[in-house]
Amino acid sequence: MSNPDSNINGSTRPKLQGVPAALACVADYERLAAEFVDHPIFEYLQGGSGNEQSLRDNLRVFDECYVQNRLLADVSQGGTHTTLLQHRLRHPILLAPVAYQRLAHPEGELEAARGADALEAGWVTSTLSSCSLEDIAAQHQGMRWFQLYFQPQRAHTLDLVRRAQAAGYSAIVVTLDATVQASSRRAQRAGFAFPKGVSAVNLQGYAAPPQVALTPEQSVILQGAMAEAPTWQDLEWLLDNTDLPVLVKGVQRVADAERLLRLGVQGLVASNHGGRALDGMPAPLRVLPQLRQALGKQVPILLDSGIRSGYDVFKALALGADAVLIGRPFLYGLAVAGALGVAHVLRLLRDELELCMALAGTPTVADIGPDSVFRLD
Numbered sequence: 001m002s003n004p005d006s007n008i009n010g011s012t013r014p015k016l017q018g019v020p021a022a023l024a025c026v027a028d029y030e031r032l033a034a035e036f037v038d039h040p041i042f043e044y045l046q047g048g049s050g051n052e053q054s055l056r057d058n059l060r061v062f063d064e065c066y067v068q069n070r071l072l073a074d075v076s077q078g079g080t081h082t083t084l085l086q087h088r089l090r091h092p093i094l095l096a097p098v099a100y101q102r103l104a105h106p107e108g109e110l111e112a113a114r115g116a117d118a119l120e121a122g123w124v125t126s127t128l129s130s131c132s133l134e135d136i137a138a139q140h141q142g143m144r145w146f147q148l149y150f151q152p153q154r155a156h157t158l159d160l161v162r163r164a165q166a167a168g169y170s171a172i173v174v175t176l177d178a179t180v181q182a183s184s185r186r187a188q189r190a191g192f193a194f195p196k197g198v199s200a201v202n203l204q205g206y207a208a209p210p211q212v213a214l215t216p217e218q219s220v221i222l223q224g225a226m227a228e229a230p231t232w233q234d235l236e237w238l239l240d241n242t243d244l245p246v247l248v249k250g251v252q253r254v255a256d257a258e259r260l261l262r263l264g265v266q267g268l269v270a271s272n273h274g275g276r277a278l279d280g281m282p283a284p285l286r287v288l289p290q291l292r293q294a295l296g297k298q299v300p301i302l303l304d305s306g307i308r309s310g311y312d313v314f315k316a317l318a319l320g321a322d323a324v325l326i327g328r329p330f331l332y333g334l335a336v337a338g339a340l341g342v343a344h345v346l347r348l349l350r351d352e353l354e355l356c357m358a359l360a361g362t363p364t365v366a367d368i369g370p371d372s373v374f375r376l377d
Protein backbone atom coordinates (compact mmCIF):
# COMPACT_ATOMS: atom_id res chain seq x y z
CA MET A 1 0.00 0.00 0.00
CA SER A 2 1.49 3.36 -0.94
CA ASN A 3 1.76 6.17 1.52
CA PRO A 4 -1.04 8.66 0.84
CA ASP A 5 1.10 11.46 2.25
CA SER A 6 3.75 11.11 -0.41
CA ASN A 7 3.22 11.82 -4.06
CA ILE A 8 4.03 9.32 -6.75
CA ASN A 9 7.69 10.35 -6.87
CA GLY A 10 8.08 9.85 -3.15
CA SER A 11 8.23 13.52 -2.17
CA THR A 12 5.91 14.65 0.61
CA ARG A 13 2.53 16.04 -0.36
CA PRO A 14 1.25 19.18 1.32
CA LYS A 15 -1.16 18.21 4.10
CA LEU A 16 -4.75 19.30 4.49
CA GLN A 17 -6.74 19.08 7.70
CA GLY A 18 -10.19 18.74 6.18
CA VAL A 19 -11.24 20.96 3.31
CA PRO A 20 -10.49 24.66 3.80
CA ALA A 21 -13.55 26.89 3.53
CA ALA A 22 -11.60 29.00 1.05
CA LEU A 23 -12.13 26.28 -1.55
CA ALA A 24 -15.35 27.65 -2.98
CA CYS A 25 -15.33 26.48 -6.60
CA VAL A 26 -13.52 24.29 -9.12
CA ALA A 27 -11.13 27.12 -10.05
CA ASP A 28 -9.94 27.22 -6.42
CA TYR A 29 -9.22 23.50 -6.57
CA GLU A 30 -7.41 23.91 -9.86
CA ARG A 31 -5.06 26.51 -8.38
CA LEU A 32 -4.35 24.40 -5.33
CA ALA A 33 -3.92 21.16 -7.27
CA ALA A 34 -0.87 22.67 -8.95
CA GLU A 35 0.82 22.65 -5.52
CA PHE A 36 -0.12 19.04 -4.80
CA VAL A 37 1.35 17.30 -7.83
CA ASP A 38 4.72 17.66 -9.48
CA HIS A 39 4.81 20.21 -12.27
CA PRO A 40 5.30 17.77 -15.19
CA ILE A 41 2.36 15.71 -13.96
CA PHE A 42 0.17 18.78 -13.60
CA GLU A 43 1.05 19.79 -17.15
CA TYR A 44 0.18 16.28 -18.38
CA LEU A 45 -3.24 16.45 -16.71
CA GLN A 46 -3.95 19.98 -17.89
CA GLY A 47 -2.62 19.90 -21.43
CA GLY A 48 -4.55 19.72 -24.66
CA SER A 49 -3.44 18.48 -28.03
CA GLY A 50 -1.86 20.59 -30.76
CA ASN A 51 -2.35 24.32 -30.41
CA GLU A 52 -5.04 23.80 -27.73
CA GLN A 53 -7.74 25.49 -29.83
CA SER A 54 -10.30 22.92 -28.69
CA LEU A 55 -9.20 23.14 -25.09
CA ARG A 56 -9.74 26.92 -25.12
CA ASP A 57 -13.05 26.61 -26.92
CA ASN A 58 -14.32 24.14 -24.31
CA LEU A 59 -14.14 26.86 -21.67
CA ARG A 60 -15.02 29.85 -23.85
CA VAL A 61 -18.25 28.36 -25.15
CA PHE A 62 -19.84 28.34 -21.69
CA ASP A 63 -19.06 32.05 -21.33
CA GLU A 64 -20.87 32.69 -24.61
CA CYS A 65 -24.01 31.06 -23.28
CA TYR A 66 -26.26 32.92 -20.83
CA VAL A 67 -28.91 31.75 -18.40
CA GLN A 68 -32.44 33.18 -18.52
CA ASN A 69 -34.45 33.46 -15.34
CA ARG A 70 -38.15 32.78 -14.98
CA LEU A 71 -39.86 34.80 -12.28
CA LEU A 72 -42.09 33.59 -9.46
CA ALA A 73 -41.77 29.91 -10.27
CA ASP A 74 -42.47 27.52 -7.39
CA VAL A 75 -39.36 25.35 -7.14
CA SER A 76 -39.99 24.09 -3.62
CA GLN A 77 -40.73 20.53 -4.78
CA GLY A 78 -37.78 20.43 -7.15
CA GLY A 79 -34.59 18.39 -7.30
CA THR A 80 -31.68 17.38 -9.49
CA HIS A 81 -32.71 13.73 -9.89
CA THR A 82 -32.66 12.22 -13.32
CA THR A 83 -32.79 8.84 -15.05
CA LEU A 84 -30.15 7.47 -17.39
CA LEU A 85 -30.37 4.05 -19.04
CA GLN A 86 -32.92 3.01 -16.41
CA HIS A 87 -30.75 4.19 -13.51
CA ARG A 88 -32.25 6.72 -11.16
CA LEU A 89 -29.49 9.23 -10.37
CA ARG A 90 -29.31 11.79 -7.56
CA HIS A 91 -27.94 14.34 -10.03
CA PRO A 92 -26.79 14.42 -13.65
CA ILE A 93 -23.04 14.79 -12.99
CA LEU A 94 -20.83 11.76 -13.71
CA LEU A 95 -17.11 11.26 -13.45
CA ALA A 96 -15.50 10.89 -16.87
CA PRO A 97 -13.13 8.03 -17.63
CA VAL A 98 -9.67 9.32 -16.85
CA ALA A 99 -6.53 7.22 -17.27
CA TYR A 100 -3.76 6.79 -14.71
CA GLN A 101 -5.35 8.53 -11.72
CA ARG A 102 -2.47 7.45 -9.50
CA LEU A 103 -0.69 10.39 -11.10
CA ALA A 104 -2.97 12.66 -9.06
CA HIS A 105 -3.11 10.64 -5.83
CA PRO A 106 -1.26 7.54 -4.61
CA GLU A 107 -4.56 5.65 -4.24
CA GLY A 108 -5.72 6.87 -7.64
CA GLU A 109 -9.04 5.54 -8.90
CA LEU A 110 -9.83 3.85 -5.57
CA GLU A 111 -9.99 7.22 -3.82
CA ALA A 112 -11.78 8.92 -6.69
CA ALA A 113 -14.42 6.18 -6.85
CA ARG A 114 -15.02 6.49 -3.09
CA GLY A 115 -15.52 10.22 -3.47
CA ALA A 116 -17.91 9.70 -6.37
CA ASP A 117 -19.87 7.12 -4.41
CA ALA A 118 -20.20 9.43 -1.41
CA LEU A 119 -21.93 12.00 -3.63
CA GLU A 120 -23.94 9.35 -5.51
CA ALA A 121 -22.27 10.25 -8.78
CA GLY A 122 -22.12 7.87 -11.73
CA TRP A 123 -18.62 6.59 -12.36
CA VAL A 124 -16.75 5.46 -15.49
CA THR A 125 -13.56 3.38 -15.19
CA SER A 126 -10.99 3.91 -17.94
CA THR A 127 -9.43 0.97 -19.77
CA LEU A 128 -6.17 2.69 -18.84
CA SER A 129 -6.89 2.93 -15.13
CA SER A 130 -3.92 2.58 -12.81
CA CYS A 131 -5.90 0.42 -10.36
CA SER A 132 -7.65 -2.71 -11.56
CA LEU A 133 -11.20 -2.40 -12.83
CA GLU A 134 -12.23 -5.05 -10.27
CA ASP A 135 -10.69 -3.19 -7.30
CA ILE A 136 -12.30 0.06 -8.43
CA ALA A 137 -15.71 -1.61 -8.73
CA ALA A 138 -15.48 -2.61 -5.07
CA GLN A 139 -15.28 1.09 -4.08
CA HIS A 140 -18.39 2.28 -5.89
CA GLN A 141 -21.88 0.96 -5.18
CA GLY A 142 -23.82 3.19 -7.57
CA MET A 143 -24.08 3.31 -11.35
CA ARG A 144 -20.72 2.43 -12.82
CA TRP A 145 -19.76 2.00 -16.44
CA PHE A 146 -16.60 0.75 -18.12
CA GLN A 147 -14.84 2.80 -20.78
CA LEU A 148 -13.40 0.62 -23.50
CA TYR A 149 -10.50 1.27 -25.81
CA PHE A 150 -10.44 -1.40 -28.51
CA GLN A 151 -7.34 -3.53 -28.12
CA PRO A 152 -5.24 -4.68 -31.07
CA GLN A 153 -6.53 -8.22 -30.50
CA ARG A 154 -10.25 -8.91 -30.30
CA ALA A 155 -9.72 -11.60 -27.66
CA HIS A 156 -8.29 -8.94 -25.33
CA THR A 157 -11.11 -6.50 -26.05
CA LEU A 158 -13.64 -9.20 -25.27
CA ASP A 159 -11.81 -10.18 -22.12
CA LEU A 160 -12.01 -6.58 -20.85
CA VAL A 161 -15.74 -6.44 -21.58
CA ARG A 162 -16.36 -9.75 -19.81
CA ARG A 163 -14.30 -8.71 -16.81
CA ALA A 164 -16.24 -5.45 -16.62
CA GLN A 165 -19.55 -7.30 -16.74
CA ALA A 166 -18.40 -9.76 -14.07
CA ALA A 167 -17.37 -6.83 -11.86
CA GLY A 168 -20.84 -5.30 -12.09
CA TYR A 169 -20.31 -2.51 -14.61
CA SER A 170 -23.68 -1.91 -16.23
CA ALA A 171 -22.65 -0.36 -19.56
CA ILE A 172 -19.70 -0.08 -21.90
CA VAL A 173 -18.60 3.36 -23.09
CA VAL A 174 -16.49 2.92 -26.21
CA THR A 175 -14.20 5.86 -26.85
CA LEU A 176 -13.67 6.36 -30.56
CA ASP A 177 -12.20 9.85 -30.86
CA ALA A 178 -8.66 9.13 -29.68
CA THR A 179 -7.45 6.26 -31.81
CA VAL A 180 -4.03 7.87 -31.88
CA GLN A 181 -2.76 10.32 -29.28
CA ALA A 182 0.35 12.42 -29.09
CA SER A 183 1.76 13.82 -25.89
CA SER A 184 0.67 17.44 -25.40
CA ARG A 185 3.25 20.17 -25.98
CA ARG A 186 2.86 21.23 -22.36
CA ALA A 187 3.69 17.75 -21.13
CA GLN A 188 6.63 17.49 -23.51
CA ARG A 189 8.05 20.85 -22.49
CA ALA A 190 7.72 19.99 -18.80
CA GLY A 191 9.56 16.70 -19.36
CA PHE A 192 6.63 14.53 -18.33
CA ALA A 193 7.33 10.80 -18.06
CA PHE A 194 5.23 8.13 -16.37
CA PRO A 195 6.54 7.58 -12.86
CA LYS A 196 7.52 4.05 -11.91
CA GLY A 197 4.53 2.18 -10.59
CA VAL A 198 1.87 3.98 -12.62
CA SER A 199 0.69 1.81 -15.48
CA ALA A 200 -2.37 0.48 -17.27
CA VAL A 201 -2.84 -2.48 -14.95
CA ASN A 202 -5.95 -3.81 -16.69
CA LEU A 203 -3.85 -4.58 -19.75
CA GLN A 204 -1.12 -6.49 -17.94
CA GLY A 205 -1.11 -9.99 -19.28
CA TYR A 206 -2.29 -9.04 -22.76
CA ALA A 207 0.74 -9.65 -24.93
CA ALA A 208 1.41 -6.87 -27.45
CA PRO A 209 1.07 -8.00 -31.08
CA PRO A 210 4.31 -8.28 -33.05
CA GLN A 211 5.44 -4.89 -34.43
CA VAL A 212 5.13 -4.59 -38.20
CA ALA A 213 8.26 -3.07 -39.75
CA LEU A 214 7.50 0.09 -41.74
CA THR A 215 9.24 1.01 -44.97
CA PRO A 216 10.77 4.52 -45.13
CA GLU A 217 7.85 5.63 -47.34
CA GLN A 218 5.28 4.58 -44.78
CA SER A 219 3.90 6.86 -42.08
CA VAL A 220 4.47 6.09 -38.42
CA ILE A 221 0.97 7.36 -37.76
CA LEU A 222 -1.13 6.23 -40.74
CA GLN A 223 0.44 2.85 -41.43
CA GLY A 224 1.91 2.49 -37.94
CA ALA A 225 -0.29 3.49 -35.01
CA MET A 226 -3.53 3.56 -37.03
CA ALA A 227 -3.05 0.09 -38.51
CA GLU A 228 -4.69 -1.30 -35.39
CA ALA A 229 -7.35 1.38 -34.98
CA PRO A 230 -10.95 0.10 -34.86
CA THR A 231 -13.34 0.37 -37.78
CA TRP A 232 -17.12 0.16 -38.12
CA GLN A 233 -16.76 -3.63 -38.45
CA ASP A 234 -15.08 -3.78 -35.05
CA LEU A 235 -17.90 -1.84 -33.47
CA GLU A 236 -20.49 -4.15 -35.05
CA TRP A 237 -18.53 -7.12 -33.76
CA LEU A 238 -18.53 -5.63 -30.25
CA LEU A 239 -22.27 -5.02 -30.36
CA ASP A 240 -22.77 -8.65 -31.40
CA ASN A 241 -20.61 -9.87 -28.54
CA THR A 242 -22.02 -8.14 -25.50
CA ASP A 243 -25.47 -7.79 -24.04
CA LEU A 244 -24.44 -4.75 -22.01
CA PRO A 245 -25.68 -1.43 -23.34
CA VAL A 246 -22.98 0.29 -25.41
CA LEU A 247 -22.51 4.04 -25.52
CA VAL A 248 -20.03 5.79 -27.81
CA LYS A 249 -17.86 8.63 -26.54
CA GLY A 250 -16.37 11.24 -28.84
CA VAL A 251 -19.34 11.89 -31.11
CA GLN A 252 -19.83 15.27 -32.79
CA ARG A 253 -21.25 14.64 -36.27
CA VAL A 254 -24.95 13.99 -36.76
CA ALA A 255 -24.24 11.46 -39.53
CA ASP A 256 -21.95 9.44 -37.25
CA ALA A 257 -24.49 9.60 -34.45
CA GLU A 258 -27.28 8.35 -36.71
CA ARG A 259 -25.18 5.47 -37.99
CA LEU A 260 -24.17 4.50 -34.45
CA LEU A 261 -27.78 4.41 -33.32
CA ARG A 262 -28.82 2.32 -36.34
CA LEU A 263 -26.20 -0.24 -35.31
CA GLY A 264 -27.67 -0.52 -31.83
CA VAL A 265 -25.59 1.91 -29.77
CA GLN A 266 -27.78 3.04 -26.87
CA GLY A 267 -26.29 6.39 -25.95
CA LEU A 268 -23.76 9.00 -27.02
CA VAL A 269 -21.22 11.19 -25.32
CA ALA A 270 -20.69 14.46 -27.18
CA SER A 271 -17.06 15.16 -26.40
CA ASN A 272 -13.77 16.33 -27.82
CA HIS A 273 -11.90 14.38 -25.14
CA GLY A 274 -11.33 17.52 -23.09
CA GLY A 275 -9.35 19.02 -25.98
CA ARG A 276 -6.90 16.11 -25.92
CA ALA A 277 -7.75 14.40 -29.21
CA LEU A 278 -8.29 16.17 -32.56
CA ASP A 279 -7.29 19.77 -31.97
CA GLY A 280 -9.56 22.20 -33.80
CA MET A 281 -12.76 20.33 -33.02
CA PRO A 282 -15.37 22.69 -31.63
CA ALA A 283 -16.50 22.49 -28.05
CA PRO A 284 -19.24 19.84 -27.90
CA LEU A 285 -21.68 22.39 -26.47
CA ARG A 286 -21.68 24.00 -29.95
CA VAL A 287 -22.82 20.81 -31.71
CA LEU A 288 -25.11 19.54 -28.97
CA PRO A 289 -28.29 21.33 -30.15
CA GLN A 290 -27.87 19.86 -33.64
CA LEU A 291 -27.38 16.37 -32.24
CA ARG A 292 -30.42 16.67 -30.00
CA GLN A 293 -32.58 18.04 -32.79
CA ALA A 294 -31.56 15.31 -35.23
CA LEU A 295 -31.81 12.41 -32.79
CA GLY A 296 -34.97 13.33 -30.92
CA LYS A 297 -35.72 13.28 -27.22
CA GLN A 298 -35.36 9.59 -26.47
CA VAL A 299 -31.66 9.02 -27.19
CA PRO A 300 -29.44 9.51 -24.13
CA ILE A 301 -26.87 12.18 -24.95
CA LEU A 302 -24.19 13.07 -22.42
CA LEU A 303 -21.72 15.89 -22.79
CA ASP A 304 -18.25 16.50 -21.48
CA SER A 305 -15.33 18.86 -22.10
CA GLY A 306 -15.15 22.15 -20.28
CA ILE A 307 -17.67 21.71 -17.46
CA ARG A 308 -16.29 23.74 -14.57
CA SER A 309 -19.37 24.78 -12.60
CA GLY A 310 -22.97 23.91 -11.87
CA TYR A 311 -23.94 26.76 -14.21
CA ASP A 312 -22.09 24.94 -17.00
CA VAL A 313 -24.03 21.78 -16.13
CA PHE A 314 -27.27 23.77 -16.38
CA LYS A 315 -26.31 25.18 -19.80
CA ALA A 316 -25.46 21.72 -21.13
CA LEU A 317 -28.79 20.35 -19.92
CA ALA A 318 -30.59 23.32 -21.46
CA LEU A 319 -29.02 22.69 -24.86
CA GLY A 320 -29.93 19.02 -24.93
CA ALA A 321 -27.70 16.93 -22.65
CA ASP A 322 -29.25 14.35 -20.33
CA ALA A 323 -26.19 14.43 -18.11
CA VAL A 324 -22.60 15.63 -18.10
CA LEU A 325 -19.23 14.17 -17.24
CA ILE A 326 -16.36 15.97 -15.58
CA GLY A 327 -12.70 15.11 -16.11
CA ARG A 328 -10.11 17.56 -14.81
CA PRO A 329 -12.35 19.06 -12.10
CA PHE A 330 -12.44 15.82 -10.14
CA LEU A 331 -8.72 15.27 -10.71
CA TYR A 332 -8.09 18.59 -8.94
CA GLY A 333 -10.16 17.44 -5.98
CA LEU A 334 -8.39 14.08 -6.00
CA ALA A 335 -4.96 15.70 -6.02
CA VAL A 336 -5.80 18.09 -3.19
CA ALA A 337 -7.76 15.91 -0.78
CA GLY A 338 -8.36 12.42 -2.20
CA ALA A 339 -11.89 11.06 -1.88
CA LEU A 340 -12.90 14.04 0.25
CA GLY A 341 -11.73 16.45 -2.45
CA VAL A 342 -13.59 14.56 -5.17
CA ALA A 343 -16.76 14.53 -3.08
CA HIS A 344 -16.38 18.22 -2.31
CA VAL A 345 -15.94 19.16 -5.98
CA LEU A 346 -19.08 17.20 -6.80
CA ARG A 347 -20.94 18.87 -3.95
CA LEU A 348 -19.90 22.33 -5.14
CA LEU A 349 -21.12 21.53 -8.65
CA ARG A 350 -24.41 20.13 -7.40
CA ASP A 351 -25.01 23.10 -5.11
CA GLU A 352 -24.30 25.51 -7.97
CA LEU A 353 -26.66 23.58 -10.21
CA GLU A 354 -29.41 23.76 -7.58
CA LEU A 355 -28.83 27.48 -7.09
CA CYS A 356 -29.00 28.04 -10.82
CA MET A 357 -32.18 25.95 -11.10
CA ALA A 358 -33.79 27.86 -8.25
CA LEU A 359 -33.09 31.30 -9.71
CA ALA A 360 -33.84 30.24 -13.27
CA GLY A 361 -37.24 28.95 -12.16
CA THR A 362 -36.67 25.37 -13.32
CA PRO A 363 -37.53 23.06 -10.43
CA THR A 364 -36.48 19.82 -12.10
CA VAL A 365 -33.94 18.70 -14.66
CA ALA A 366 -36.83 18.08 -17.07
CA ASP A 367 -37.86 21.74 -16.80
CA ILE A 368 -34.47 22.94 -18.08
CA GLY A 369 -34.77 23.50 -21.82
CA PRO A 370 -33.57 25.63 -24.71
CA ASP A 371 -35.59 28.59 -23.44
CA SER A 372 -33.58 28.51 -20.19
CA VAL A 373 -30.55 29.96 -22.00
CA PHE A 374 -29.61 32.21 -24.86
CA ARG A 375 -26.42 32.34 -26.84
CA LEU A 376 -24.69 35.12 -28.70
CA ASP A 377 -23.99 33.62 -32.13
Ligand SMILES: Cc1cc2nc3c(=O)[nH]c(=O)nc-3n(C[C@H](O)[C@H](O)[C@H](O)COP(=O)(O)O)c2cc1C
Pocket: 044, 045, 046, 058, 096, 097, 098, 099, 126, 127, 128, 147, 175, 249, 271, 272, 273, 274, 275, 276, 304, 305, 306, 307, 325, 326, 327, 328, 329
Ligand atom coordinates in the same frame (compact mmCIF):
# COMPACT_ATOMS: atom_id res chain seq x y z
C1 LIG B 1 -5.59 13.18 -17.76
C2 LIG B 1 -6.75 12.73 -18.60
C3 LIG B 1 -6.85 11.40 -18.98
C4 LIG B 1 -7.95 10.97 -19.75
N1 LIG B 1 -8.06 9.63 -20.04
C5 LIG B 1 -9.15 9.21 -20.75
C6 LIG B 1 -9.34 7.82 -21.00
O1 LIG B 1 -8.57 6.98 -20.57
N2 LIG B 1 -10.43 7.46 -21.73
C7 LIG B 1 -11.32 8.38 -22.22
O2 LIG B 1 -12.28 8.00 -22.89
N3 LIG B 1 -11.16 9.69 -21.98
C8 LIG B 1 -10.11 10.13 -21.25
N4 LIG B 1 -9.97 11.45 -20.97
C9 LIG B 1 -11.02 12.39 -21.42
C10 LIG B 1 -12.14 12.49 -20.38
O3 LIG B 1 -12.89 11.32 -20.32
C11 LIG B 1 -13.11 13.64 -20.70
O4 LIG B 1 -13.56 13.48 -22.02
C12 LIG B 1 -12.48 15.01 -20.55
O5 LIG B 1 -11.58 15.06 -19.47
C13 LIG B 1 -13.58 16.04 -20.32
O6 LIG B 1 -13.07 17.32 -20.32
P1 LIG B 1 -12.72 18.15 -19.00
O7 LIG B 1 -11.40 17.62 -18.50
O8 LIG B 1 -12.64 19.55 -19.50
O9 LIG B 1 -13.84 17.93 -18.01
C14 LIG B 1 -8.91 11.91 -20.18
C15 LIG B 1 -8.79 13.24 -19.78
C16 LIG B 1 -7.74 13.66 -19.00
C17 LIG B 1 -7.68 15.10 -18.58
